[in-house]
Amino acid sequence: MSEWKPIRVPPFRIKMVEPIRRLPAADRWARMAEAHWNVFYLRSRDVFIDLLTDSGTGAMSDAQWAALVMGDEAYAGSQSFEALRAVVEDLTGMPYVLPVHQGRGAEHVFFKALLRPGQVVPSNTHFDTTRANIRAVGATPVDLPVPEAADPDLEAPFKGDIDVDRLARLLREAAPGQVPIVMLTVTNNALGGQPVSMENIRQTAELAHRYGARLVMDIARFAENCYFIRQREPAFRSVPLRDIARQMFSYADACLMSAKKDGLVPIGGFIATRHADVYEAVAPFLILHEGFLTYGGLAGHELAAMAVGLQEVLDEAYLAHRVGQVATMVDELHRRGIPVVRPAGGHAVYVVADRLMDHVPVEAFPGQALTVALYCAGGVRACEVGSLLMGDDERPPYELVRLAIPRRVYTDEHLAYVVRVLAAIAERPRVWPGFRVVRAPAVLRHFTAHLAPTGPLPSPTDWELPLAEGD
Numbered sequence: 281m282s283e284w285k286p287i288r289v290p291p292f293r294i295k296m297v298e299p300i301r302r303l304p305a306a307d308r309w310a311r312m313a314e315a316h317w318n319v320f321y322l323r324s325r326d327v328f329i330d331l332l333t334d335s336g337t338g339a340m341s342d343a344q345w346a347a348l349v350m351g352d353e354a355y356a357g358s359q360s361f362e363a364l365r366a367v368v369e370d371l372t373g374m375p376y377v378l379p380v381h382q383g384r385g386a387e388h389v390f391f392k393a394l395l396r397p398g399q400v401v402p403s404n405t406h407f408d409t410t411r412a413n414i415r416a417v418g419a420t421p422v423d424l425p426v427p428e429a430a431d432p433d434l435e436a437p438f439k440g441d442i443d444v445d446r447l448a449r450l451l452r453e454a455a456p457g458q459v460p461i462v463m464l465t466v467t468n469n470a471l472g473g474q475p476v477s478m479e480n481i482r483q484t485a486e487l488a489h490r491y492g493a494r495l496v497m498d499i500a501r502f503a504e505n506c507y508f509i510r511q512r513e514p515a516f517r518s519v520p521l522r523d524i525a526r527q528m529f530s531y532a533d534a535c536l537m538s539a540k541k542d543g544l545v546p547i548g549g550f551i552a553t554r555h556a557d558v559y560e561a562v563a564p565f566l567i568l569h570e571g572f573l574t575y576g577g578l579a580g581h582e583l584a585a586m587a588v589g590l591q592e593v594l595d596e597a598y599l600a601h602r603v604g605q606v607a608t609m610v611d612e613l614h615r616r617g618i619p620v621v622r623p624a625g626g627h628a629v630y631v632v633a634d635r636l637m638d639h640v641p642v643e644a645f646p647g648q649a650l651t652v653a654l655y656c657a658g659g660v661r662a663c664e665v666g667s668l669l670m671g672d673d674e675r676p677p678y679e680l681v682r683l684a685i686p687r688r689v690y691t692d693e694h695l696a697y698v699v700r701v702l703a704a705i706a707e708r709p710r711v712w713p714g715f716r717v718v719r720a721p722a723v724l725r726h727f728t729a730h731l732a733p734t735g736p737l738p739s740p741t742d743w744e745l746p747l748a749e750g751d
């Protein structure tokens with residue numbers, strides 16, 4: 281027994297497989313150029329390991345696939361909606377549930393119904409679609425992260441928290457009715473997937489309510505946040521995850537959910553609230569933009585799979601495996617001297633690209649330089665989360681590249697390969713050029729921008745990193 285070293289064993293076995301292949305290096309170079317040096321234009325079949333996002337990319341369980349067959353496709357009063365409503369109410373304590381096709385659908389109808397031009401919505405950090413949807417109705421999103429979030433090396437447990445002092449000041453100084461909503465994104469995707477503590481959620485709710493605002497939580501990754509609360513907040517060390525979730529939701533007036541994350545489905549989401557007036561205000565906009573109240577732009581079978589996923593996601597073994605995979609990657613990269621945001625977040629590894637690619641000025645997007653390097657060097661697709669994504673918004677505190685881990689999809693070997701590719705890039709980062717924007721839309725530009733390198737790329741022949749025989 282004394283020699284036994286713990287091994288991470290996935291709490292599932294694989295029942296169906298999807299082949300993947302790595303293109304030869306010269307082809308990767310060609311595909312990247314054809315994609316205007318923007319990984320969003322790459323075809324999935326040309327990607328070896330796809331860490332672009334953890335959104336809608338997870339594997340469904342056999343129980344979810346079974347639920348699909350039982351979906352009730354009625355336009356109104358679908359049983360699949362009833363099942364979803366019951367699961368969401370049991371989880372959140374909120375009886376009013378409106379399905380939506382995905383998270384931004386929830387943001388769109390919710391803000392359209394409840395915000396007016398000139399109003400302000402503070403948050404720990406808004407996700408980019410949230411920010412864009414608040415702006416679209418003429419209101420202003422404001423980010424109030426804690427100062428610890430600006431230091432990628434600081435091992436603080438809850439770097440996703442909102443700065444309650446700055447929030448109190450903003451609420452105190454606002455005109456009456458100017459701040460109708462305070463938001464918390466759990467976990468804080470835009471700032472490294474870092475968790476928000478229960479104490480911070482409690483204080484935020486207390487402040488919001490004192491000033492007549494409502495607390496709205498973006499709960500895309502609520503289960504991962506609950507897991508971190510249990511790991512890192514001493515009062516919760518032995519509290520079951522479901523009870524942590526219920527307490528967390530008890531502070532919120534409403535929730536916006538992209539179920540493509542912790543709903544464990546490829547598409548779906550919902551709005552939940554405990555207030556009849558919020559429901560009444562949002563419902564007509566839901567019918568106008570998403571669909572009738574009991575399907576919200578989704579098929580009945582998609583509602584059914586979401587109801588099952590929302591129950592599976594709080595499984596201890598699943599969360600331990602998932603959060604463990606991310607933590608191991610962060611440890612392995614840190615050990616090799618590759619700058620990563622620490623401590624590990626829940627769904628992704630964030631590389632500090634302006635340190636790794638410090639020869640590329642911020643104006644030439646060091647994050648994009650690393651994103652292109654990852655695809656060219658290893659067929660790995662990641663996502664820039666820095667100045668390219670932020671556009672003309674305030675500069676992010678650092679330039680990141682996010683390697684998002686899809687749920688129940690990749691094994692430790694796949695992720696070990698990605699660590700090796702990053703280590704190979706880190707041995708000679710200066711061979712990779714920066715980028716300039718050739719063409720981009722005004723809103724959410726990183727999705728569709730065309731880019732061009734600011735210098736020559738290295739030769740593909742130097743980047744045919746060998747795979748082990750039999751791989």
Ligand SMILES: Cc1ncc(COP(=O)(O)O)c(C=O)c1O
Nearest residue numbers: 335382383384407409469500538
């Ligand atoms: C925190 C957060 N909120 C909202 C969204 C938007 O959700 P969707 O992509 O389902 O529209 C995302 C998507 O990545 C997210 O991470």
